[in-house]
Amino acid sequence: MKMNRRWGMAIDLDKCTGCGVCAMACAQENNMPVFEDDSDLPKRVQFLDLMKVTNDRDASYPDVEVCYIPKMCQQCEGNDPKNPKPPCVSVCPVVATDVGDDGVVSQVWSRCIGCRYCQASCPYEARAFNWWKPKYEGSFKNSLNPDVSIASRGTVVKCQFCSHIWKRERDKAAANGVLDINAVTYTPACVASCPTGAMVFGDLNDPNSELNQLLEKEKARKFRLVHTIDDKDEKTREKLMHMKQYPNPKVFYLTSKTWIKGIMKFK
Amino acid sequence: MDLIKKFINFLKTEFNSYSKNVRIALYILFFLTAGFLIFGIQILFWGLGYTDMSNVYPFGQWIIGDLGLVGLGGGAFTTGFLLYIFRNDKLEPLINSTVLIGFMCYLFTLVFLVFDIGQPLRAWFGYTYPNWGPGLMPISMLTEVVWCLTLYFMILCVELVPVVLKHKVLEAIPVLKYIGHYLHRLMWIFAAGGTFLSFFHQGSLGGGMWDIMYGKASWFRAHHIYFFVVIIGATAGGTAFMTLCAYIAGKVMKKEVVPKETFHSIAKVSGVMITVYFLARVIDVGLMASKWTPLFDRSFTGMMGGYYGYWMLAVEFILLIAAISMLLVKKNREKEKTFLIGICSAAGALFLNKMFVVLNGSSVPNFPWKSFAAYNPTIQEWFIFLGGLSVMVLIYMWFAKYTPLFPHAAGHGHDDKEHAAE
Numbered sequence: 198m199k200m201n202r203r204w205g206m207a208i209d210l211d212k213c214t215g216c217g218v219c220a221m222a223c224a225q226e227n228n229m230p231v232f233e234d235d236s237d238l239p240k241r242v243q244f245l246d247l248m249k250v251t252n253d254r255d256a257s258y259p260d261v262e263v264c265y266i267p268k269m270c271q272q273c274e275g276n277d278p279k280n281p282k283p284p285c286v287s288v289c290p291v292v293a294t295d296v297g298d299d300g301v302v303s304q305v306w307s308r309c310i311g312c313r314y315c316q317a318s319c320p321y322e323a324r325a326f327n328w329w330k331p332k333y334e335g336s337f338k339n340s341l342n343p344d345v346s347i348a349s350r351g352t353v354v355k356c357q358f359c360s361h362i363w364k365r366e367r368d369k370a371a372a373n374g375v376l377d378i379n380a381v382t383y384t385p386a387c388v389a390s391c392p393t394g395a396m397v398f399g400d401l402n403d404p405n406s407e408l409n410q411l412l413e414k415e416k417a418r419k420f421r422l423v424h425t426i427d428d429k430d431e432k433t434r435e436k437l438m439h440m441k442q443y444p445n446p447k448v449f450y451l452t453s454k455t456w457i458k459g460i461m462k463f464k
Numbered sequence: 465m466d467l468i469k470k471f472i473n474f475l476k477t478e479f480n481s482y483s484k485n486v487r488i489a490l491y492i493l494f495f496l497t498a499g500f501l502i503f504g505i506q507i508l509f510w511g512l513g514y515t516d517m518s519n520v521y522p523f524g525q526w527i528i529g530d531l532g533l534v535g536l537g538g539g540a541f542t543t544g545f546l547l548y549i550f551r552n553d554k555l556e557p558l559i560n561s562t563v564l565i566g567f568m569c570y571l572f573t574l575v576f577l578v579f580d581i582g583q584p585l586r587a588w589f590g591y592t593y594p595n596w597g598p599g600l601m602p603i604s605m606l607t608e609v610v611w612c613l614t615l616y617f618m619i620l621c622v623e624l625v626p627v628v629l630k631h632k633v634l635e636a637i638p639v640l641k642y643i644g645h646y647l648h649r650l651m652w653i654f655a656a657g658g659t660f661l662s663f664f665h666q667g668s669l670g671g672g673m674w675d676i677m678y679g680k681a682s683w684f685r686a687h688h689i690y691f692f693v694v695i696i697g698a699t700a701g702g703t704a705f706m707t708l709c710a711y712i713a714g715k716v717m718k719k720e721v722v723p724k725e726t727f728h729s730i731a732k733v734s735g736v737m738i739t740v741y742f743l744a745r746v747i748d749v750g751l752m753a754s755k756w757t758p759l760f761d762r763s764f765t766g767m768m769g770g771y772y773g774y775w776m777l778a779v780e781f782i783l784l785i786a787a788i789s790m791l792l793v794k795k796n797r798e799k800e801k802t803f804l805i806g807i808c809s810a811a812g813a814l815f816l817n818k819m820f821v822v823l824n825g826s827s828v829p830n831f832p833w834k835s836f837a838a839y840n841p842t843i844q845e846w847f848i849f850l851g852g853l854s855v856m857v858l859i860y861m862w863f864a865k866y867t868p869l870f871p872h873a874a875g876h877g878h879d880d881k882e883h884a885a886e
Contacts, residue, residue, distance in 0.1 A: 239519055239520050239521070240513065240518050240519065241519070250833050251833075284677060284678055284680075287595075287603050287604060287676070288605065288677070289595055289604055289606075290589075290606035290609075290610055291586075291590055291593045291607075292593055292594075308589065308593065309582075310581050310583045310586045310587060310589050310590070311582020311586075312580075312581050312582075313522035313523065313582070314606055316522040317522050317680070317825075318679055318680060320679030320680060320830055321830065322520055322830055322831075325519050326512075326522065326582065327511075327582065328511060328512050328513035328515075328517075328518070329511055329513040330511060350511045350582065351511060351582020351583045352582055353582075422831075423832065425761040440686050441678055441686050442678045443678075444678075460832055460833055462761060462832060463760075463761060463762045463763075463766060463832045464766065
């Protein structure tokens with residue numbers, strides 16, 4: 198049976214309070230290890246990172262504005278969504294990472310040799326490497342999610358849009374006699390946990406999905422992380438895409454603040 | 465017990481047979497080698513957390529070492545090709561040393577890779593689950609590198625066999641002597657195969673691996689010009705490095721290990737290739753600045769900040785110009801001092817280019833609100849890197865003493881005991 202879904206996400210930064218519950222839920226759902234010194238940010242293992250940005254670093258109240266941008270794997274698809282080519286997939290020497298027919302860029306921890314080539318090629322710094330052996334102290338072990346495998350030390354891990362939840366939902370549906378995989382929908386942990394409803398998850402192939410309707414309605418507020426090609430006219434875009442692949446991520450952001458869109462461009 | 469005593473005595477006499485300066489060098493080399501072993505165990509058993517690499521800076525010193533060693537080891541395939549295919553017989557006295565250095569460069573590239581990958585026990589996945597795809601060409605540049613490196617390393621092993629078989633103990637065995645002799649006569653086949661393989665992985669490890677990363681403005685090139693630029697670079701810097709090693713060996717051994725004509729001949733090749741490389745690099749940098757980085761809506765100058773910016777590029781080009789003026793002009797090439805400056809500059813320019821690729825490329829920020837990343841290798845990284853190089857020097861010294869690494873020097877036999885030992 199052919200998969201017709203193409204999962205995507207929208208994050209409304211106007212609604213986001215930066216509370217960090219999405220990052221917590223993600224960490225718990227995906228068995229993120231906790232280290233003694235997690236203030237060592239560049240070595241921290243996490244799928245979802247809250248990036249703090251400001252309109253002017255030197256400004257003070259009331260001129261200063263701050264925004265938290267939840268950033269996970271942007272599930273890039275390259276120029277052609279029908280033949281997805283994320284920047285990280287083709288580089289892997291051992292096919293540890295792949296893109297599924299639902300558009301999700303997956304990673305098999307137990308296949309990864311830890312060369313970190315995918316990490317170097319990711320334009321969003323969305324992949325994490327297990328620099329230390331993952332540790333789960335004390336009662337942490339009791340709360341591990343059996344649907345997500347524990348990564349070994351020395352492997353690259355990443356957000357997979359909680360695709361194990363989709364598999365769980367698919368099994369539930371199959372047990373109830375529903376064998377159509379396209380009938381199965383799900384919600385990733387970060388989206389389910391968001392207290393303000395800032396995150397919307399859905400099928401980009403379905404014009405009636407909540408996600409597509411939101412993106413259609415909010416064209417003016419919509420943008421993607423440092424994806425400046427979106428601002429060009431159709432003709433220039435085509436010309437540029439003829440010259441190179443662009444990440445073309447499936448995670449969209451919404452904001453009414455011009456400074457947030459402004460800082461997406463390099464000076 | 466007696467045997468151990470004898471062995472210790474043998475080591476003592478062996479060590480004392482060297483001159484004072486060499487003994488001091490040996491102390492340093494053994495110290496670094498000990499560090500290599502200790503910190504190597506630490507990294508292999510406790511992980512890469514002890515390095516200064518991070519999620520924003522995933523490639524570090526060992527990758528620079530890999531790129532540098534493969535690039536400089538590229539002199540082996542160039543020299544082999546010139547000698548066995550182009551029949552430039554002037555290079556014959558240099559070939560044994562060249563093959564040994566090439567072998568060690570590739571061996572230690574693989575050793576550094578074992579430390580660098582997070583799961584060394586899964587390294588064989590590259591052979592059993594390669595990202596090859598349905599076509600003839602592999603999909604991942606790293607798959608291509610893994611296969612080409614392995615095959616070429618095997619060729620270098622075969623090329624090294626005749627040199628090892630020349631050891632006085634082995635040569636006394638008739639079968640081994642004949643094997644060595646006939647392998648030597650078949651060497652042109654291996655040289656041709658090696659050139660073919662080396663051509664590809666020089667291009668893919670040094671160039672293709674970086675220029676296909678379409679998400680990264682610091683590395684991406686829309687055409688595979690860089691693939692060929694680094695091949696030219698390897699032939700230029702690699703031959704200079706091979707010459708430099710033989711030159712240093714001659715100075716240490718206080719002998720004429722290689723005739724002057726050999727040095728002049730290979731320096732000429734290096735000079736011509738470094739000129740082509742210089743032009744290719746100018747075009748490459750020009751295209752980066754004018755065509756490829758604007759595709760990302762970024763400026764080339766904007767990516768030259770941080771610790772690894774303009775100065776590296778400037779020094780690289782200064783070294784290239786120095787190498788051209790010293791090696792391309794016959795008068796300079798044949799004067800010892802300028803010849804030495806030329807080969808050092810050529811090898812240095814190539815190594816600096818590899819440093820620039822890794823250091824600058826990794827430090828360039830991916831988000832406009834982030835600053836340039838910095839990288840400060842830890843003691844573990846330094847010891848494994850320098851210790852690896854020390855082991856290479858020790859192996860080279862062993863070969864220089866016990867095998868006819870320089871047949872020319874053996875033929876001319878200034879056999880003063882102390883210096884022969886060196």
